[in-house]
Amino acid sequence: MLWVTWRHHRGQMAACLGLVAAASMILVLLGLTMHSAWSAGPAGCLAAPARGGCSGVLDGFQARFTGSLEQLLGWMNLVPALIGAFVGAPLAGREFETGTWRLAFTQAVPRGRWLTVKALLLAAAVVALTALFSLVFAWYRAPLDALEGRFGPNSFDFEGLSLPACTLFAFGAGVLAGALLRRTLAAMAATIAGYLLVRVPMEMWLRPHLQAPAEVTTPAGAAAGVGRGDWVLSSGLTNAGGGRLSAQAESAVLHAAQTAGGPQENYLRSHGYGHWALIQPAGRFWHFQILEAAIYTLLALACLVAAVLVLRRHPR
Amino acid sequence: MNGPVALQTTGLGKCYRTRWALRGVDLAIPAGSVAALVGPNGAGKTTLLQLAMGLLEPTEGSVAVFGAQAAPNTAAALSRVGFVAQDHPLYGFMRVGELLRFGVATNRRFDAGYARRRLEALAIGAGQRVSRLSGGQQAQVALVLALAKRARLLVLDEPLASLDPLARREFMAVLMDEVAEGSVTVLLSSHVLAELQRVADHLIVLCGGQVRLAGDVDEIIATHRHVTGPAAAESAAQAGGRVVAAQRLARGTRLLVRAGGGAIAHPAWQAEPAGLEEIVLAYLRAPGPATAGRGGSEVA
Numbered sequence: 001m002l003w004v005t006w007r008h009h010r011g012q013m014a015a016c017l018g019l020v021a022a023a024s025m026i027l028v029l030l031g032l033t034m035h036s037a038w039s040a041g042p043a044g045c046l047a048a049p050a051r052g053g054c055s056g057v058l059d060g061f062q063a064r065f066t067g068s069l070e071q072l073l074g075w076m077n078l079v080p081a082l083i084g085a086f087v088g089a090p091l092a093g094r095e096f097e098t099g100t101w102r103l104a105f106t107q108a109v110p111r112g113r114w115l116t117v118k119a120l121l122l123a124a125a126v127v128a129l130t131a132l133f134s135l136v137f138a139w140y141r142a143p144l145d146a147l148e149g150r151f152g153p154n155s156f157d158f159e160g161l162s163l164p165a166c167t168l169f170a171f172g173a174g175v176l177a178g179a180l181l182r183r184t185l186a187a188m189a190a191t192i193a194g195y196l197l198v199r200v201p202m203e204m205w206l207r208p209h210l211q212a213p214a215e216v217t218t219p220a221g222a223a224a225g226v227g228r229g230d231w232v233l234s235s236g237l238t239n240a241g242g243g244r245l246s247a248q249a250e251s252a253v254l255h256a257a258q259t260a261g262g263p264q265e266n267y268l269r270s271h272g273y274g275h276w277a278l279i280q281p282a283g284r285f286w287h288f289q290i291l292e293a294a295i296y297t298l299l300a301l302a303c304l305v306a307a308v309l310v311l312r313r314h315p316r
Numbered sequence: 317m318n319g320p321v322a323l324q325t326t327g328l329g330k331c332y333r334t335r336w337a338l339r340g341v342d343l344a345i346p347a348g349s350v351a352a353l354v355g356p357n358g359a360g361k362t363t364l365l366q367l368a369m370g371l372l373e374p375t376e377g378s379v380a381v382f383g384a385q386a387a388p389n390t391a392a393a394l395s396r397v398g399f400v401a402q403d404h405p406l407y408g409f410m411r412v413g414e415l416l417r418f419g420v421a422t423n424r425r426f427d428a429g430y431a432r433r434r435l436e437a438l439a440i441g442a443g444q445r446v447s448r449l450s451g452g453q454q455a456q457v458a459l460v461l462a463l464a465k466r467a468r469l470l471v472l473d474e475p476l477a478s479l480d481p482l483a484r485r486e487f488m489a490v491l492m493d494e495v496a497e498g499s500v501t502v503l504l505s506s507h508v509l510a511e512l513q514r515v516a517d518h519l520i521v522l523c524g525g526q527v528r529l530a531g532d533v534d535e536i537i538a539t540h541r542h543v544t545g546p547a548a549a550e551s552a553a554q555a556g557g558r559v560v561a562a563q564r565l566a567r568g569t570r571l572l573v574r575a576g577g578g579a580i581a582h583p584a585w586q587a588e589p590a591g592l593e594e595i596v597l598a599y600l601r602a603p604g605p606a607t608a609g610r611g612g613s614e615v616a
Contacts, residue, residue: 004418004421007417100407103407106397106398106399107423108422108424108465109394312389
């Protein structure tokens with residue numbers, strides 16, 4: 001079955017490999033420039049801060065390297081969907097579409113095993129490829145991560161386990177869609193739709209709440225309680241008693257501070273205000289990665305098991 | 317029926333949503349026979365064959381291949397049967413040699429040496445791309461692939477439908493070679509009886525999802541007679557057997573009668589042997605499937 005899988009899917013695997021290699025190459029080239037710029041300026045400044053602070057150097061670095069490319073990275077979220085559609089969906093879908101299911105399922109390999117072996121081999125291949133790409137990506141973005149943390153979507157989605165796990169889920173959804181719909185094109189469309197239907201709510205609503213956020217309160221003027229890499233979910237002002245101000249009250253206070261003139265922090269401190277923030281601390285990165293990867297992996301397994309059952313129960 | 321049975325169906329039925337494609341099919345195909353499954357388009361032939369192969373799940377009833385009823389979708393059960401589906405599907409992107417490797421990889425005792433010799437004799441090279449082969453060559457490759465499985469029951473769904481007369485002859489030659497050599501049982505379908513008449517020793521006539529006639533070919537020919545006589549004395553003819561079809565002639569009636577044992581004694585009636593094709597046509601034309609269905613199960 002190893003050879004059969006290879007012979008059936010070597011074209012797809014070659015395409016995936018080519019895609020990952022090309023994207024990695026681009027990242028390496030961009031990364032070399034960024035890393036040398038990083039060690040020339042910001043890295044040294046952060047290690048031994050100059051008298052005026054590093055914000056000037058860091059802002060310059062950030063402005064230079066978080067331009068249009070960073071916006072393009074958002075489109076890379078479609079990579080798992082495409083792998084699911086082009087590798088997962090045709091696995092069973094193409095056999096049904098071309099009629100070769102009648103050839104494949106009348107050899108001596110029971111169709112449940114046929115699907116299981118093929119799906120596991122291909123899943124291993126796409127996970128390995130995307131994991132490799134994640135490593136390249138993490139190296140590429142290390143300087144920016146040092147500035148912005150790793151919780152932003154452009155880091156979190158492509159570093160660590162997130163990309164391989166999402167790809168595994170999209171692949172599983174593709175296999176299930178192919179087994180259910182029995183037509184490649186329809187299965188591909190369903191795969192992309194299904195993936196987005198899970199992925200978007202996961203990122204928008206579930207990820208911030210995978211663990212209860214920590215609350216940080218600091219009096220105005222004091223050293224910042226929120227670290228550079230922390231993920232700030234929401235923030236605002238506290239009154240003298242420590243209670244949170246409503247949005248209306250907050251804008252009134254800020255307006256008053258502006259009218260009073262002088263540094264804003266001075267005004268806030270003299271009136272007893274402070275800052276509060278709900279954060280996911282930077283140290284929780286791997287915890288979140290593992291939780292999300294576990295969810296996607298379970299979803300992928302559920303899809304694959306369902307696909308095997310569909311094929312075994314309703315061959316046609 | 318005596319001797320081992322290759323394929324047995326009991327009360328077999330398949331319903332697609334609301335339409336019954338097949339219902340109440342009781343069949344027993346003796347091991348070692350070449351069985352022809354004949355019927356018009358839409359009779360349920362493909363459904364019956366795919367049920368026999370485990371490619372479809374029966375809605376009711378059961379299928380047994382060499383007595384093994386349970387778990388049709390296991391390696392052991394799949395090894396017992398070889399199948400060439402309608403339009404002989406193959407992986408067009410593979411080369412012929414790769415298709416053989418596929419056979420080796422997915423079967424327990426695939427005879428690659430035999431397959432190579434067969435294809436060589438047919439002048440089909442291992443390096444040829446399957447999609448570039450002619451329809452006839454593809455059918456041959458599909459047959460060789462199924463034969464090389466060394467299955468005990470070979471099921472062929474309309475194997476000749478898309479072939480020209482020369483390719484049909486070559487296809488049947490390869491098949492018959494194998495039947496003559498080994499102990500393989502063959503079940504093949506067609507909507508044209510003439511194609512199979514020369515090779516089949518067992519016949520199943522399927523129409524409207526039900527078996528109209530089934531049995532040994534020689535026995536079918538031996539038990540059916542055309543009788544001609546006066547219409548007034550039809551009841552006398554019926555005494556000699558069951559009337560399958562009646563044809564009104566200018567002078568009297570011509571009946572196809574299935575003998576129930578006794579000969580037709582009435583002096584006014586003349587009997588003559590009936591050809592297999594005429595018999596089959598008569599069963600296909602017979603109105604009530606229920607009556608014909610009973611006739612079928614009598615023989616089976």
